Amino acid sequence: MTSRPWLDSYGTIPTEIDPDIHPSITALAEAAMTRYGGKTAFVSSGQRHSYTEIDAISRNFCAYLQSMGVRKGDRVGVMLPNVVAFPVAMLGIMRAGAVQVNINPLCTASELQHQLNDSGSKCIVVFGDALATLAEVVATTRVRHVIVAGRPSTGDALGWDARVPDGIEGAVGLPAALRIGSLLPRHPVQLGGDDLLFLQYAGGTTGESKGAALTHRNLVANTEQLKAFLPQATRECEEVVVTALPLSHIFGLMVSLLTNFSIGAENWLVRNPHDMNALVDTLKLARPTVFVGGNTLYAGLTQHPGLAEVDWSRLRLSGAGGAPVDAAMSARWQAITGSFIREGYGMAETSPVLSINPPSIEAFSGHTGLPLPSTDIKLLDDDGQEVPFGEPGEVSAKGPQVMRGYWQQPEANAAAFTEDGYFRTGDIGRFDKHGFLQVVGRKEDVGRPQPRCAALAPA
Structure with a gap:
């Protein structure tokens, strides 16, 4: 025109x-977490999480993903509702240089199977309520790592239920993944505007x-x-x-x-x-x-x-x-x-x-x-x-x-x-x-x- x-x-x-103006969304987000520090970033299930806390937790999640073999360009499914686990997972995935595959947690098993296979996802972060859907199809996909974010629990300081329901072998609760990640190094990944995000x-x-x-x-x-x-x-x-x-x-x-x-x-x-x-x-x-x-x-x-x-x-x-x-x-x-x-x-x-x-x-x-x-x-x-x-x-x-x-x-x-x-x-x-x-x-x-x-x- x-x-x-x-x-x-x-x-x-x-x-x-x-x-x-920012080389990547990762750079934009990291600048925000540094700039706004102690300010509340998210309120979820009655709990407040500051920008500093989200920064630290997502760094731990990035380190965990990298220890599982997630590398730049790999696809990671995210099948979560609007809980604080979503931004934590998103920031950890992008910090690892991976590509987030956004999946509706209410989708059908056939829709989930198609999206996981079409994207080639080898890892998924899934809400506990959607585990039954994932269990129907996970064996027919390339997914090898399942990280479960459950319902909020007052007994868990991070606001997530650490229990992993039965049904998927080797699934790891998000709190456990974060604890493991806190003990591991995180390897910064160089990202540019042309790199895939979602x-x-x-x-x-x-x-x-x-x-x-x-x-x-x-x-x-x-x-x-x-x-x-x-x-x-x-x-x-x-x-x-x-x-x-x-x-x-x-x-x-x-x-x-x-x-x-x-x-x-x-x-x-x-x-x-x-x-x-x-x-x-x-x-x-x-x-x-x-x-x-x-x-x-x-x-x-x-x-x-x-x-x-x-x-x-x-x-x-x-x-x-x-x-x-x-x-x-x-x-x-x-x-x-x-x-x-x-x-x-x-x-x-x-x-x-x-x-x-x-x-x-x-x-x-x-x-x-x-x-x-x-x-x-x-x-x-x-x-x-x-x-x-x-x-x-x-x-x-x-x-x-x-x-x-x-x-x-x-x-x-x-x-x-x-x-x-x-x-x-x-x-x-x-x-x-x-x-x-x-x-x-x-x-x-x-x-x-x-x-x-x-x-x-x-x-």
Whole structure:
């Protein structure tokens, strides 16, 4: 695209970000752990964990993984809900230079088998509740090391149950792995922006899911883009976020965890968002400045009588991920919290955010906002030609947050990218005269993972 018509609507938002401001997400995270030290990083199951504590524990986990033979580029599955074991595992894996395979802890045995075999994972960190699913398929995979994070236990100082249920031979409890790792050396690994960070499997419209190969540079870029676009909700050391969207989903992982970790936020992790009573109690205690949810979650919350008892006076951003949010839902949320839901757009393949409504938008709009800094979007017809401005076409994107490609899928990559490097999302959108993007439908029979998710809703 030779011009970016949306830039006239940017106001004071920078048009470009530096995707190499940190050489890797590992460097970004280590800088945050050093900078914010004793500040609370996570609140999980009633326990607070400082940035310094997360630093030390994840170093121990890295050392343990390295002692098990995990090397740079190896794939490690993570099948955990939103508990503090998730960021500890993530940081340990990236410090070892390995690639994290994000797996929904509620996935089926066949889905798990496919993702482990397709990624070639030889190690997995799994929640105790998902062990039965893993036990069904582990013998048919390459997995040789199983690390189990159980339910929180008041008897364990780290907040994890050290017991390993029967069912998988050789499984090791996470507390035991951390104790072993604390006695071992950790070997620093040199990482760059082009090194892989995550494999994110998206559900396919046809056939099995494909793994979006996301690099360190992809995620550094998207965190910087988000901070540049929403400075009012990414204030250093001031944000308190309640994370109810699953961290196994790239939206929750990038927006709720990585971006907020980089600015020294306090993050309250919600293990089971379906338990509305517990979620509302968490919201009462946290008094969040940032909240990210999905349409179903917002629907449940707005029907809960306790939501009106939450102190919403600090809320600055409400986000929506996973599915579009309608105007009626935003109106109900705003009536209770005083904040409308700010829409955006993204997908696993784009790390995930492509566009968001900027701070100048002060009411629910029905569109998905402006493309982020350093992002080009063009709309294509069935012949791959750019449609006239204002006409609908397939949303095709280029930017530093766009994936390297699908893991070991050369034919899918050939179909997914244009000759000039734009990723074809399979979604149909149109631009209005001010450069705001509206997603209006889905291109039929694209044969690729269905990526669409509403990105940010405002608070």
